[in-house]
Amino acid sequence: MASERNEFVTDVLVVGSGAAGAMAAIKAAVHGAKVLVATKGPYPSGNSSIAGFGFGAPFGHADSRDNPQIFFEDAVQAGQGLCNEKLVKIYTSKIIELTKEMDSWGIDLIKENGKFSQIPWQATLIPVW
């Protein structure tokens, strides 16, 4: 039995419509690319649509001692040997800037008294709230 086939032409194909896919799509579009998002869930979907306990970004809003290096060390320790440290380094050093950028787009990010909502995490991966 012949199956139906659709063809699409695009400059950039983004797979997935969570936060990472949405950011990739928006950034490519802002630079003038024609963008197509292919996803198996609704838009938005994935973990991004169910996260809700604060930002994994070292703003120092919950604890003024927090910074990208401490966040990196916490993440690697909590990952118990499973993390790709190169990727964790990129994430922990870029995430503040990226969160501010998403905020500037008008996304309804959770805030308390004008500061990003943050929950201290312990090495056991159990959030303290």
Ligand SMILES: Cc1cc2nc3c(=O)[nH]c(=O)nc-3n(C[C@H](O)[C@H](O)[C@H](O)COP(=O)(O)OP(=O)(O)OC[C@H]3O[C@@H](n4cnc5c(N)ncnc54)[C@H](O)[C@@H]3O)c2cc1C
């Ligand atoms: C319960 C929960 C709570 C969390 N709380 C927090 C929090 O408080 N703070 C925090 O910083 N982080 C939190 N996280 C982690 C955070 O949500 C994720 O790291 C982040 O959302 C990942 O974004 P992503 O875009 O990479 O992936 P996702 O948001 O998971 O998006 C993946 C996308 O890919 C699509 N997809 C999957 N497979 C295919 C396929 N085969 N073909 C096409 N599309 C596909 C999905 O439909 C989805 O659109 C939480 C995660 C969970 C599960």
